[in-house]
Amino acid sequence: MKKVVPFNRAHETSLFGSKAVGLGEAARQGLPVPPGVALSGDLVEAVASGDEKAIEKVAKAIASLRAPFAVRSSAVDEDGAAASFAGQHLTVLNVHSAGDVPAAVREVWWSANSDAAITYRQRVGLFTRPSVGVVVQTLLNPDVAGVMFTEHPITGADERLIESSWGLGETVVAGLVVPDQFRLDRSGQVLARKAGRKRIAIRSLPNGGTFEQQVPPLQVNQLCLTDAQLAVLGELALQCEKAYGPRRDIEWAYQDGTLYLLQCRAITTGKARSEAPPPGPPPRDPVAALQRVQLFADMDRRQAEQIARLLKVRPFSKGETVIMEGSGAYTIVDGHKMTLGARDFVLTPNGTWHEHGVEGNGSVCIWQDGLDIPLVNALEANFFAVHPKVQQEDSGYPVDDMTKTWGNPGLRPADSKWSKDYSPMFKYEWEPTYESLRKYAAATDGSPYDGILMNYVNPITGGHVMQTIGASMQLLRPGERTMSHRHTGSFIYQVAKGRGYSVIGGKRFAWEERDIFCVPSWDVHEHANGSGSEDAVLFSFNDLPVIEALALYIEKPFEDNDGHQEVAS
Numbered sequence: 408m409k410k411v412v413p414f415n416r417a418h419e420t421s422l423f424g425s426k427a428v429g430l431g432e433a434a435r436q437g438l439p440v441p442p443g444v445a446l447s448g449d450l451v452e453a454v455a456s457g458d459e460k461a462i463e464k465v466a467k468a469i470a471s472l473r474a475p476f477a478v479r480s481s482a483v484d485e486d487g488a489a490a491s492f493a494g495q496h497l498t499v500l501n502v503h504s505a506g507d508v509p510a511a512v513r514e515v516w517w518s519a520n521s522d523a524a525i526t527y528r529q530r531v532g533l534f535t536r537p538s539v540g541v542v543v544q545t546l547l548n549p550d551v552a553g554v555m556f557t558e559h560p561i562t563g564a565d566e567r568l569i570e571s572s573w574g575l576g577e578t579v580v581a582g583l584v585v586p587d588q589f590r591l592d593r594s595g596q597v598l599a600r601k602a603g604r605k606r607i608a609i610r611s612l613p614n615g616g617t618f619e620q621q622v623p624p625l626q627v628n629q630l631c632l633t634d635a636q637l638a639v640l641g642e643l644a645l646q647c648e649k650a651y652g653p654r655r656d657i658e659w660a661y662q663d664g665t666l667y668l669l670q671c672r673a674i675t676t677g678k679a680r681s682e683a684p685p686p687g688p689p690p691r692d693p694v695a696a697l698q699r700v701q702l703f704a705d706m707d708r709r710q711a712e713q714i715a716r717l718l719k720v721r722p723f724s725k726g727e728t729v730i731m732e733g734s735g736a737y738t739i740v741d742g743h744k745m746t747l748g749a750r751d752f753v754l755t756p757n758g759t760w761h762e763h764g765v766e767g768n769g770s771v772c773i774w775q776d777g778l779d780i781p782l783v784n785a786l787e788a789n790f791f792a793v794h795p796k797v798q799q800e801d802s803g804y805p806v807d808d809m810t811k812t813w814g815n816p817g818l819r820p821a822d823s824k825w826s827k828d829y830s831p832m833f834k835y836e837w838e839p840t841y842e843s844l845r846k847y848a849a850a851t852d853g854s855p856y857d858g859i860l861m862n863y864v865n866p867i868t869g870g871h872v873m874q875t876i877g878a879s880m881q882l883l884r885p886g887e888r889t890m891s892h893r894h895t896g897s898f899i900y901q902v903a904k905g906r907g908y909s910v911i912g913g914k915r916f917a918w919e920e921r922d923i924f925c926v927p928s929w930d931v932h933e934h935a936n937g938s939g940s941e942d943a944v945l946f947s948f949n950d951l952p953v954i955e956a957l958a959l960y961i962e963k964p965f966e967d968n969d970g971h972q973e974v975a976s
Contacts (some may be wrong), residue, residue, distance in 0.1 A: 408422070408447065408449070408451035408495055409447060409449050409453055409464065410422060410423075410446075410447040410450060411444050411445065411446050411447070411450060411460060411464055411465055411469075412433040412444060412445055413434075413435040413442075413443075413444055413445075413544075414427070414431045414433075414440060414442070414443055414444070414445060415431055415435050416431065416432045416445075417430070417431035417445035418431065420483060421483060421538075422447040422448065422449075422540070423445040423446070423447055423465050423481060423482065423540040424445075424448065424481030424483050424539070424540030424542075424913070425482070425483065425494050425672070426479065426480070426481035426482075426542060426670055426672070427446075427481040427541075427542050428445075428542050428543060429602065429651065429670065429672065430443070430445070430670065432650055432651070433647075433650065433671065434519050436646070436649075436650045438643075438646055438647070438650065438668050439643075439665065439666060439668055440455050440667065440668050440669075441477075441544045441545050441546075441547055441667055441669070442472060442473075442544065442545050443472065443542055443543055443544030443545065444468045444469060444472070444542070444543050445481065445540060445541075445542050446465065446512065446540055446541040446542070446543065447540055448470075448482075448483065448538035448539050448540045448816070449538075450464065451512055451515070451539050451540060451541045452516065452539070454509050454512045454513065454516075454533035454852075454864070455512065455513040455516040455517070455749040461866055465508060465509065465512070465543075466505055466508075466880065467508075468543075469505050469508060469543055470505065472502060472543070472544075472545050473545045474502075474504055474505065474545075474546075475501045475502055475503050475504075475545075475546045475611060475615065475715070476501075476502040476505075476508060476511075476544065476545060476546055477498065477499070477500050477501075477502070477510035477542050477543075477544045477545075477546040478496045478498070478499040478502055478508060478512060478514075478541060478542075478543050479499075479515070479541065479542050479544070479670075479682060479923070479955070479961075480497065480498070480513055480515045480518065480539060480540075480541060481537045481539070481540035481541055481542050481618075482519055482538065482540065483538040483539075483540065484656070487968040490965060492560040497514055497515050497517075497519075498515075498577075499511035499514055499515060499517035500546060500575065500611070500616075500617050501546055501611040501612060501615055501616055501617050501688055502546070502608075503613060503614055503615030503616075506614070506735055507615065508543060509731060509830055512541050514540065515541055516539050516541075517565065519539040526585055527545045539644075545694065546611065547660050547662045547667055547669075547827050548576065548610075548611055548662060549575060549576070549660035549661055549667075550573070550574075550663070551571055551572065551573055551574075551585060551631045551632060551636075551660070551661050552571065552574065552575055552576035552579070552658075552659065552660035552661065552669075553569065553570045553571035553572060553576050553579045553587075554569070554570050554576065554579055554580065554656065554657065554658055554659075555567060555568070555569045555570075555640055555643070555644060555657040555659060556568045556569075556655070556656055556657070556674060557644045557647065557648055557653065557655040557657070557674075558653065558674065559590075559680075560656070560674050564589060565592075565593065566589055566598060566968055567589075567590065567640070567641060567644050568588070568589075569588070569589040569590075569630050569632070569637065569640060570587065570588050570589075570603075571586055571587045571589070571632050572584050572586045572587065572603065572605045572631060573605055573608035573622055573626065573631055574608030574609050574610050575608075575609040575610070575611070575617065575660075576618070576659075576660060576669070577606060577609045577685075578605070578608065578609050578660055580658070583607060583609075583619075584603060584604065584605045584607060585604040585605070585607070586601040586603045586605065586607060587600070587601065587602055587603045587630050587631055587632065588600075588601045588603065589601075589632065589637055589646050590818055591637060591640075591644075592640070593641075593645075594886060595637070595638045595641030595642065597637055599736070600630060602628045602629065602630050602860055603628075603874065604627060604628060604771075605622055605626070605627055605628075605631070606621065606622055606627055607619045607620060607621060607622060608620045608622050610612035610789045614712070616911050621664035622759075632661075636661060636666070639666050640659065640666065641656065641668060642832050643659065643668060643675065644657065644661060644702070647668070647671045650671075651673075652673075653676040654669050654673060655670070655672070655673065655674065656672050656673065656674045656928075657670070658670045658671075658710040659713045675954015682892065709967065712758060715790075729750065729751070729752050729753075729774060729775045729777075729901055729946055730965055732767050734748070734770045734772070734831070735765045735767075735770060736748075736751050736764070736766075736769065736772040736774070737763070737764055737765070737766065738755065738761060738762070738763050738764075738833075738834075739760075739761060739764075739799050740753075740754070740755055740756070740759050740760070740761045740833050741759045741761070741799075741832060742760075742799055742802030742803075742804055743802070743804050743808060744804070744807075745806070745807055745809070745810065745833055745834040746807055746841065747772075747774075747807060747834070748836070748837065749837065749857075750837035750903050750904075750946070751834060751835065751836050751837050751842075751945070752834070752837075752863065752870055752878060753833055753834045753835075753883050754829065754830060754832075754833045754834075754873065754925065755833075755876075756829040756830075756873055757828070757829075757873075760794050760799055761797060762799065763920065764891045770817065775901055775923060777878075777899060777948035778874060778876075779875040779876050779950070782839060782875060782950070782953065783816050783875075807834065809831055809832055809833045810832060810833070810834045810836065811828075812833075813825075813831045813832040813866050814832050814834075814835070814836075814839075814866075816839075816843075819866065819867075825867050828873075828874055829865065829873045829874065830839050830863075830864070830865035830866065830867070830872040830873065831865075831866070831867065832865075832866055832872075833862055837903070840861075840880055841880075841882075841903075841904070841912040841944065843861060844859050844861060844880060844881075844882040844944065845882070845942075847859055847861060848882055848884060853882075855890045855970075856882065856891075856892040856933075856964070857881050857884040857889060857934075858881050858882055858883045858887055858888050858889055858934070859881060859883075859884070860879060860880075860881040861879060861881070862877065862878070862879045863877075863878040863879060863880070871951065871952040872953075873952065874952055874953075874956075875950070875952055875953055875955070876882050876948055876950065876952065877948070877949045877950070877951040877952050878947065878948055879946075879947050879948070879949065880903065880944060880946050880947075881934075881942040881944070881945050881947070882943070882944050883905070883907065883934060883935070883936035883942065883944070883945070885936060885938055885939050885941060885942065886936060886938070887935070887936045887941050887943075888933065888934075888935040888936070888971075889933045889934050889935070889968055890933060890964065890971065891910070891931050891932060891933040891964070891965035891971060891972050892931070892932070892933075892962060892963060892964045892965055893929050893930060893931045893932070893962070893963055893965065894928075894929070894960065894961060894963070895928050895929055895954050895959055895960055895961050895962075896928055896949055896950055896951045896954040896960060897925065897926065897927050897928045897947075897949065897950055898917075898925065898926045898944050898947045898948070898949045899923065899924075899925050899947060899948045900918050900923065900925065900926065900946065900947045901921070901922070901923050901926050901945070901946045901947070902918050902919060902921060902922045902923075902943070902944075902945060902946075903944040903945065903946045904920060904941075904942060904943060904944040905919075905920065905922070905936060905937070905938055905941055905942055905943030905944060906918065906919040906920065906937045906938060907934065907936045907937035907938070907943045908934075908935050908937060909924065909926070909932060909933065909934045910932065910935075910971075910972045910974055911924075911926055911930055911931070911932045912930045912931060912932070913931075913972050913975045914974065914975055915974045917937075931965050931972060933965075933971060933972065957969050
């Protein structure tokens with residue numbers, strides 16, 4: 408039966424799906440749910456197929472709702488205790504008008520029938536064709552939003568875990584920011600606060616859709632919830648547990664000082680309190696450690712073992728890593744442990760055992776990896792393996808020994824030998840690199856195309872650090888704008904310091920610290936420092952070792968318009 412009803416009349420899970428019935432129960436319990444309607448699965452399918460009567464039925468039902476709208480999936484077996492489908496089914500936000508709702512409903516229906524969603528269904532033991540209900544709600548324009556777990560989803564501890572960020576909650580749900588994190592006991596007392604790094608907020612556009620807005624610098628690390636707001640969230644947790652039972656995963660939003668419940672579903676990952684492990688250090692078993700992570704906790708051991716092989720120690724394609732932010736990071740390569748700071752550059756060469764980690768007293772670390780996977784795959788030479796003991800044992804090497812041995816300018820140990828084809832200097836630190844750039848800048852005008860450009864080198868050969876990946880660092884002096892040129896070889900840039908822009912193929916790309924951009928092979932490009940008083944520094948990975956070894960390197964200046972590209976409007 409094709410039905411559409413207000414939330415408070417959505418009773419039958421078999422018709423409207425778990426999410427709609429859950430919101431209906433919330434509305435009947437007097438919980439703060441934004442107004443909306445529930446569409447039955449057969450009505451959704453009719454709308455998706457273009458049935459005019461079904462579309463008209465939906466239009467009449469939402470006529471009393473205020474636009475814009477949020478259109479969300481509510482499959483019959485979604486948000487249950489066994490499977491949540493979080494991230495599998497589409498949510499369409501900021502649907503600007505009632506006339507746009509049918510198209511949004513169609514998108515949701517297609518997402519539930521996608522290959523990814525069907526694969527997930529099979530993994531959790533569901534082999535029938537999905538019946539996809541839909542909920543249509545008035546969309547909030549929140550000041551802050553996020554998620555709340557009424558029990559810790561990983562440890563099973565009897566406490567509330569809250570993650571929050573500015574704007575719509577999609578930044579938290581989709582992992583676009585490092586959110587603020589709060590832990591509360593059952594009485595609402597704050598146990599811990601941890602500020603995140605919330606560089607963007609998702610906001611609604613006036614004519615429909617959403618966009619990513621840069622958060623003002625002072626708010627990036629500012630906690631976005633007050634103790635009073637946390638107390639109200641604690642009350643909401645109690646109300647949801649009373650209405651639905653324990654172990655709830657709640658999405659919420661604050662708009663104009665009022666808290667709203669967006670959805671409430673069962674926690675399907677981690678451990679219940681009765682199953683929670685005793686306190687102590689995390690297990691050495693990588694699979695057990697992986698299953699503590701919410702994303703992987705509902706996998707069986709065989710599946711977790713497959714993922715663990717990818718995330719743990721492995722000799723893999725040659726790789727290079729640049730630390731972007733955080734503290735306490737380290738990398739171990741063939742038993743040599745290196746401490747890492749922001750902007751440090753570390754090698755993980757082909758055939759080496761390597762692993763990454765963060766010390767217990769460190770902070771969240773973000774780094775950029777550069778790998779030669781496309782080339783190695785094309786050569787059918789890619790492989791990985793797990794260390795026989797899973798993690799490398801203490802080798803006895805002093806910490807940072809390779810940099811201390813091989814990183815001394817103009818000097819080479821008299822009694823040290825190295826027979827590998829890659830650099831023995833696994834870590835190249837930011838501070839001496841930047842100092843070298845400044846010293847070189849004092850002695851030369853540099854290149855008109857690249858400014859002050861220096862390559863990272865193997866101290867044994869003076870050549871590239873590895874056979875398939877090169878790396879460099881270049882400095883643009885205050886106000887400097889290079890001339891355009893093109894060359895074979897592709898470059899991936901990360902902004903190590905400053906701000907500015909690059910013109911690539913006639914298009915201008917603004918950048919600032921930690922941004923990443925690329926210059927494909929043979930694209931005309933130029934760079935400019937956007938500051939008149941501060942240096943800008945660009946790090947880059949490249950494939951020049953291969954290009955040069957095959958005698959394919961060609962470089963050509965851009966000769967039109969006095970060497971500068973015209974920027975396309």
